[in-house]
Structures are given as structure tokens and as C-alpha cells.
Amino acid sequence: MRHTMTGTLDATSRTEGRWKPRDVWCALAGVVSLTLAVGAASTVTVPVNSDLGLVAVLPYPFWAGVLLLNVAFVVALRGDTAGPARRPVMIWLIVVLVLVLFGTAAFVTDVPRGEVAFRHLGVADALSRTQGIDPDIDGYFNWPGFFALLATLLRATGLDPVAVALWAPVLNMGLWLAALGVLTGYLTRDPRRRWLVLWVFCLGSWQDQDYLSPQAFGFFLYLVVVALLVGPLAARAPEIRGYRRADLVAWWRGRSPAEPRSGHRVSALVVTLLLVTVICASHQLTPFMVLIAITALTLSGRVWPSRLPLIAVVVLTLWLAYPASAYLIGNPPLAEAGLQAATEANVIDRLDGTAGHVLVVQVRIVLTLVLWALAAAGAVRDWRRGRLDIRVVLLAATPLLLFPAQLYGGEMLIRVSLFALPFIAVQACSVLLPTEGSTRPSSRAAGGLALTCFLLAVLTVTGRFGNAQYDVFTDDEIAAVAAVQRLAPPGSTIISAAHPTPWRSEAYLEHRARTIDDMCRSDLSTAACGPLVYDYARHSPGGAVVLLTRSSEASLVVQGASSAGGFAELEKWLSVQDGVELAFSNVDARVYRVTP
Amino acid sequence: MSGGGVSRLTVALGLAAVALSVVTLVGLPTPLQAVAAIAVLILLPGQALARLMQVTDLALGALLVLALGLATLTAVSTAMFYLAVWSWQACVVTMGVITILACMARARQEAAS
Missing domain, CATH: 3.40.50 (Rossmann fold)
Incomplete structure (x- = not known):
């Protein structure tokens, strides 16, 4: 049996029956939206000569397509008393949203955006030419997992590396959504909430971390690990009767596994360890996010294998002590720690530049704050109704622990907001949907939701493609x-x-x-x-x-x-x-x- | 199930791994080579390993196919680079062997059940 955030609610679902006219119209609206957005984006010429980025040059049919898509999604989500529109329609609309939001640049130009994807292709190429790893070259060769994967795939498939880099954002977002869809299934049975989480996650992804990169790959594996933690490895914890030692010991011993098949738990644990090891080998930051998530969920009594944090620490330490030691000798991990330094590097230093660029940075900050405010309001609403899921709150809040630990080139806040985003989206849905879960939203509420989603989409396109003057x-x-x-x-x-x-x-x-x-x-x-x-x-x-x-x-x-x-x-x-x-x-x- | 208690899917996965490994190593025109290589490097090993878990949730099973396939290929490729024995052909052979071994383990599970 699954843990549910709205455990007392009856889930609505629609897996049988004939297609209704509304389903067909919503699917067609998706086709029209995609046509409008792709057609409009393909008319944009490069270079983009505006410090506001793509938002200043995308013609109005693009925005008409985005508006229509959000309206179609909300109509499909609202559905009828039996639940939202059929699953293929919802999936199709999400595919269109991914293509529109994350493939926009690929419809504008055949050249991948940004410098880093090119550099990552170079590292993979260097690995396949040298056929060995010299950790003294640079940091990439201390965490070579993703590049080893990329080198093998590019050589074996014969695919054009530039084309792979061009479409990587769409592919990565597809992987992330697949993992998030499974993960959300363990947190709520309400299909409207599950679809809306995926939609809000896309609308909040301004961070632009989905390009061909180890962090995008690591984030996918992170979401799979969390899905296993809240799924086959989950535990049911009794209510805490007090905070004395005896009470806590009784609470801890009162936990029981959510998955009754021990063999299934063991195999899920083996998979988790494999994924943690691959994450440690592939990226500097993601293993720490994984460790924080595992530890927080375990300490809350919601993960059954209680030694998992310890095992993760051992794997991470071994990687840092051996394969990554060459890099860490010259770059001590806590050398740039401090809240003040982190704030200066992540916020203040980024507010320099032309008026348009500063506006783009402010839009990113506003978008993040809006989503966090919605999530906070949703958490308060759930708490008042006795439905607050502590796992969601922990997974949304704990990435912040890393903010003062490392400047990370002034990108730590971006990474923190990305790792929190899936759970911010889950929590935000508590305020975006009716109080009574699985209830059909009213016409007025649906109109408000469509408008909110459209505004979030405008902010995301502005923030995400705000550097187009210099990264296209x-x-x-x-x-x-x-x-x-x-x-x-x-x-x-x-x-x-x-x-x-x-x-x-x-x-x-x-x-x-x-x-x-x-x-x-x-x-x-x-x-x-x-x-x-x-x-x-x-x-x-x-x-x-x-x-x-x-x-x-x-x-x-x-x-x-x-x-x-x-x-x-x-x-x-x-x-x-x-x-x-x-x-x-x-x-x-x-x-x-x-x-x- | 086939006659010996081993499912047809297990046998098909093992045979597909052998056939596609050979085809990928021999080489195909670009789009077909990409499809064959992705199948033999990610999808088939991911599917064979995920079946060992006996997952009943279809969505989790599909996700594990991708995650296990990608993670296993990453582990194999990285290990080969550290051991200075990497070549994409060696990766294809190794992933094919992993798929076959996983199918054999699954066949034993099926025969015992």
C-alpha cells in the first residue's frame, strides 16, 4: 500500500470508457499550440539583439500558443466529475509543454545554447581518445562518470554530438518528468494533483540546468533515488508520543516497512546503492543533495533501511578520498563557506549589468519566490487540515542546507532551487487545487489556475532564455x-x-x-x-x-x-x-x- | 511460460541481447545503429535487471529500466576508463553479457517459482 499525502481522499481516475469531445478538443488544442509556438520560434533570427533575451523577440503567436496550451491543460485537468481527461491527452499536453518551453531555442537555431555543453562534448571526446582517466587534468576528470557514459553512447550510436547537445534539454526534462511522475504517485493518489505537479515543475524550471551535463544526469538519478525512498524503501512511522529518550526509542522501534516483500526491499536497496555510487562518480554536488535527502527522510522515520545514510556517507567519502582526491587537494570543499559570501556570490553579484539583464535576474528571483510562497501557503493549508506530509516538506526545505556551504561559482542558489522544485511543486498544488482533494475545480478556480500557469510560463521563458543575447x-x-x-x-x-x-x-x-x-x-x-x-x-x-x-x-x-x-x-x-x-x-x- | 518454466520474454531478452550486440558491433546505417546501440546498451540490460526486482508497479518498472540501464552503462564505462581498457565495442559486449546473466538469473527465479 502506498503512503499518500491525501490518504483520506478517494482518488479519481479515468482509465476506461470512450473518448469524450472535450478530450479530443484538448488534444487538438495541444497540436495548435505546438504549431503556433514552433512556427513563431522558427521565425526568430540570430543573433538576439536584446538584453531581455528571447522574450523580446518571440512574436505574439508564440505567446498565443503558450496561452492556449495552458488553457487546454486546465480544461483537461478539470475534466468532469469522474476525473481529469484521459491519460494520453494529459501526457500529450505535457509533451507539448516540454517542447515549447525547453525546445524553443532548438526551433530558433541548430546550434546548442551556452558554452558548457560544447565543453562537455570535448571532455567526452578527450576521454574516448585517451581511453584513460588522468585526474590531474581538471575537475571533470575527478567525476568522470557522466562523460564516460556520453563517450560510450556517442561512439556506439554514431549520433551527431552537436544534435545530441541541441536536444538534451528536451531529453533531460523527459527523464526528470518520468521520475517525478513515479515519485508523485507515491505521495498522492489524486490524479489531478499528480498531473498538476508535473505542469508546475515545468513552469518553474527556469534554472536552465537541463543541458547536456553531469548535473542533469545526476538530478534524474536523484529523483529515482527519492522515488525508491518514498516507494519500496518507505517506512510507516507511528505518532510520536513525546520527545523523551524512551518515547523516541519507542517511536523508532514502532516503525514498519511499507513494502511487505522483503526481497523487493532488498533489491530496491541494491538499486539505490548502485544509483548513489553512479551519482558520486558523476557530479560534485548531487551526492550531497542525495545524502541530505536520505538522512532527512530516515531521521523522520519514513525510510526503512536505517543504515542507508551511513552507507551513503561511506560511498561518498571513498569517492572523495580516492578518485576525486587530486581535485580536492587544490580545492578544499568548505574553503568558500559562509552565508554572507554565499549571498553576495549568488544574489548581489548577479544583480549587475544592463537594465534588461537586471530585470531578467529579478524575474528569476520573483518566479522562485512566487513558487515558494505558493508552497508555503499550501503547507499551511495542509497542516490546518491535518494532511501535511513531512516528507514533502523535508525534501523541499533541506536543499537549503547546502546554500552557505559552498559558493559553487555563484550557482548554489540555482542548484538549491532546482533540487527543491519538485517538492515545492507538490506542495504548491495544495493551494492551486480545491481544498477537498480530488474535487473538480470550479470554472472560476480553473480560470484563475489557467491565468496563473500562463503567467508562470511567461516568467519561465523570460528567466530561462534571458541570456539569449550571449548564449545563443x-x-x-x-x-x-x-x-x-x-x-x-x-x-x-x-x-x-x-x-x-x-x-x-x-x-x-x-x-x-x-x-x-x-x-x-x-x-x-x-x-x-x-x-x-x-x-x-x-x-x-x-x-x-x-x-x-x-x-x-x-x-x-x-x-x-x-x-x-x-x-x-x-x-x-x-x-x-x-x-x-x-x-x-x-x-x-x-x-x-x-x-x- | 515456455516448456521449462522460463518465460518467453526472458528468452527473447537474452536472444535479443546476443543478436543486437552482434549487429551493433558489425555496424548499421546511422539511424539504425543508434536504435540498436541504445537498445543493447541501455534498454535491454535495464529491462533484464529491472525484471530481477519483480516490480509490480508498471510505472516504477519502466522508470527502473531507464535508470538501471543508464547507471549500469555509466558504471561499466567508468570502470573501463579507470582500468584503461575502454572501447565502445568492449562496452557493447559487456552490457550484452550483463543482460544475458540477468536473464539467466531471472530464468532461475522463474524455474524455482
Whole structure:
């Protein structure tokens, strides 16, 4: 028997019977929405010349498609007294939402967004070429699990790596939703709530962590682990009679396994250990999130194998002590700890830049706060009705414990909000649906829900694609990177203006890669930065190639690190120095060769 | 069930693993090669291992096929890289062997039940 968040409620379901006209109309509305959104996105030309990102250039049919899709979903969710629309209709609408929200950029351009996916392809390529792991290369080679998987899949399937990177957000979101769908099934039997959780999860996914990356893979496995913890490995805990030692011991000993078949529990435990090990081998941060989730659920008496946290600690420690030791020696994990430093790196430093960019960052913050506020209201509502599920609250709140532990390049808050999001979505549904679970929402409530979902979708598209001015690359920029690969001999250094550069997808180990932004972080003025970059390039063994692209320069301007005029002055100064020659140029990029 | 108490699905999974491993190693045109490789590297081992758990929940079973397939392939590939014996062909053979071993274990379960 499953634990349910609304255990006293009768679940509604619709698995039999004929298709109703409303189901057909909702499915057709999904087709129209997809057509509108894809058609509109494919008319957008790159580069995107707005610091608001894609939201400023997507034509109105895209938004009409998004509105229609949300209305169709709410109509399907409302269904009739027997429950929501048929399962294929609900699944189809969610597929359309994933394509519209997470495939938008792929309909705009054939080039994957962002730099990191290119770099990850390079790491996988380097692994398959060297056929071994040298942990001294960089951090990726201390957590190589995902890259080993990627290298094997790319070589065995013969798929185009760039196409895989382009569609990775859609694939990853599909995996996440599959895991979340199973997980939510153990938390509630109300089908309306289950479908709405998936919808809200998509609408809250502004974090943009679903690209081809170890964290996306790790997050999928994390959700599967949590599904096993609240499913086959769950325990039923009696009510706590007090907080004296004897009461707590009696409470702990009064637990019983939710799954009666011991063999099934053992096999679920074996699978969990395999997944935890693979997560430890694949990503730096995710194992800590897994450990926190396992520990919190176990201490709440809701997980049956009570030694699971200890086993997870041992696996994690062994990985850090051996395969990842080379990285940790130079990068102590708690060296950047502290709430103040974390707040500065994760919030304050991100509020720099042009007016449009600051607005995008504020939209992301507002979206996160809105969802957390809805979840808090839902938790209060459930608590008042005696239905609060402590597991959901723990899984939503405990990722925050990692916020002050590490700056994580200023991305810790993004990661924390992602790991909390599935359970924030579950809890938010308590306030988005009628008080009496599994009751059909009124027309007025449904209208409010459709409007809320549409507004969340607008905020998500704004936040998610808010960096499109510098993370959507043009064909000319890709051509310039290819020219750099030809011009830079092995052992030379490649210098780019800033990090949003689609480089290093090939010959990852053959060149040193630096950015002007990293070299001159405190002062990008020509007087201070120019000589620094020039000296570095001239003294690089094997020479250097300087790549200046539209997107990398835009990133410096949009994020407030430099001005357009300031960077043009720096380039002009650099281009007339001894040993510097223009070797390649097009509309969006210049490549300078610097001889030693 | 087949005559010896072993289900047809178990036999089919084992035979498919052998056939698709060979086909993937020999090579096919690109779209077919991708389908065959994904089947032999992820779906078949995931399905064979998930069946050992005797999951009754269809949704959990389907999820475990993906999770177990991906996790096992990650573990195998990573181990091969650390041992400096990696090649994608070796991964195909190893995942095929894992699928067959899981099918044999499942066959023993079925014969005993």
C-alpha cells in the first residue's frame, strides 16, 4: 500500500470508457499550440539583439500558443466529475509543454545554447581518445562518470554530438518528468494533483540546468533515488508520543516497512546503492543533495533501511578520498563557506549589468519566490487540515542546507532551487487545487489556475532564455571557432573574451584555454588589461590565438563587466602590437594569431 | 511460460541481447545503429535487471529500466576508463553479457517459482 499525502481522499481516475469531445478538443488544442509556438520560434533570427533575451523577440503567436496550451491543460485537468481527461491527452499536453518551453531555442537555431555543453562534448571526446582517466587534468576528470557514459553512447550510436547537445534539454526534462511522475504517485493518489505537479515543475524550471551535463544526469538519478525512498524503501512511522529518550526509542522501534516483500526491499536497496555510487562518480554536488535527502527522510522515520545514510556517507567519502582526491587537494570543499559570501556570490553579484539583464535576474528571483510562497501557503493549508506530509516538506526545505556551504561559482542558489522544485511543486498544488482533494475545480478556480500557469510560463521563458543575447550563437561564431581549431597548433593557448564561447568541443587536451575576463577580472580597461593579455599571449609556449566573438563581448557588456566602446578600444590596441595579426574574421568574430 | 518454466520474454531478452550486440558491433546505417546501440546498451540490460526486482508497479518498472540501464552503462564505462581498457565495442559486449546473466538469473527465479 502506498503512503499518500491525501490518504483520506478517494482518488479519481479515468482509465476506461470512450473518448469524450472535450478530450479530443484538448488534444487538438495541444497540436495548435505546438504549431503556433514552433512556427513563431522558427521565425526568430540570430543573433538576439536584446538584453531581455528571447522574450523580446518571440512574436505574439508564440505567446498565443503558450496561452492556449495552458488553457487546454486546465480544461483537461478539470475534466468532469469522474476525473481529469484521459491519460494520453494529459501526457500529450505535457509533451507539448516540454517542447515549447525547453525546445524553443532548438526551433530558433541548430546550434546548442551556452558554452558548457560544447565543453562537455570535448571532455567526452578527450576521454574516448585517451581511453584513460588522468585526474590531474581538471575537475571533470575527478567525476568522470557522466562523460564516460556520453563517450560510450556517442561512439556506439554514431549520433551527431552537436544534435545530441541541441536536444538534451528536451531529453533531460523527459527523464526528470518520468521520475517525478513515479515519485508523485507515491505521495498522492489524486490524479489531478499528480498531473498538476508535473505542469508546475515545468513552469518553474527556469534554472536552465537541463543541458547536456553531469548535473542533469545526476538530478534524474536523484529523483529515482527519492522515488525508491518514498516507494519500496518507505517506512510507516507511528505518532510520536513525546520527545523523551524512551518515547523516541519507542517511536523508532514502532516503525514498519511499507513494502511487505522483503526481497523487493532488498533489491530496491541494491538499486539505490548502485544509483548513489553512479551519482558520486558523476557530479560534485548531487551526492550531497542525495545524502541530505536520505538522512532527512530516515531521521523522520519514513525510510526503512536505517543504515542507508551511513552507507551513503561511506560511498561518498571513498569517492572523495580516492578518485576525486587530486581535485580536492587544490580545492578544499568548505574553503568558500559562509552565508554572507554565499549571498553576495549568488544574489548581489548577479544583480549587475544592463537594465534588461537586471530585470531578467529579478524575474528569476520573483518566479522562485512566487513558487515558494505558493508552497508555503499550501503547507499551511495542509497542516490546518491535518494532511501535511513531512516528507514533502523535508525534501523541499533541506536543499537549503547546502546554500552557505559552498559558493559553487555563484550557482548554489540555482542548484538549491532546482533540487527543491519538485517538492515545492507538490506542495504548491495544495493551494492551486480545491481544498477537498480530488474535487473538480470550479470554472472560476480553473480560470484563475489557467491565468496563473500562463503567467508562470511567461516568467519561465523570460528567466530561462534571458541570456539569449550571449548564449545563443550564430553560424559565423561557430565558423570562427572552427578556424581557431585550424590555426592553433597543439600546445598553443586559445584566448577568448569571456566564457560564453562555443569552444573546446574538440581537441580538449591540445590547448590551454583562457579568457580575458578571467585574466583581468578586476579591470578590463585597455591600459590595465591590454598589456596583461598581450604579455600572456606572447609568452605562451607554442603561441596563442585570440578569439573575439560577438556573444562573448555581449556577455561582458550585458553583465556590466565592460562597455562596448571599452572592449573595442582594447581590441584595437591589441591588434596593432608586434607579433599580432588578424588571421580570420567574419561578421560576428575576429581571430588574431599572436606569435611568441 | 515456455516448456521449462522460463518465460518467453526472458528468452527473447537474452536472444535479443546476443543478436543486437552482434549487429551493433558489425555496424548499421546511422539511424539504425543508434536504435540498436541504445537498445543493447541501455534498454535491454535495464529491462533484464529491472525484471530481477519483480516490480509490480508498471510505472516504477519502466522508470527502473531507464535508470538501471543508464547507471549500469555509466558504471561499466567508468570502470573501463579507470582500468584503461575502454572501447565502445568492449562496452557493447559487456552490457550484452550483463543482460544475458540477468536473464539467466531471472530464468532461475522463474524455474524455482
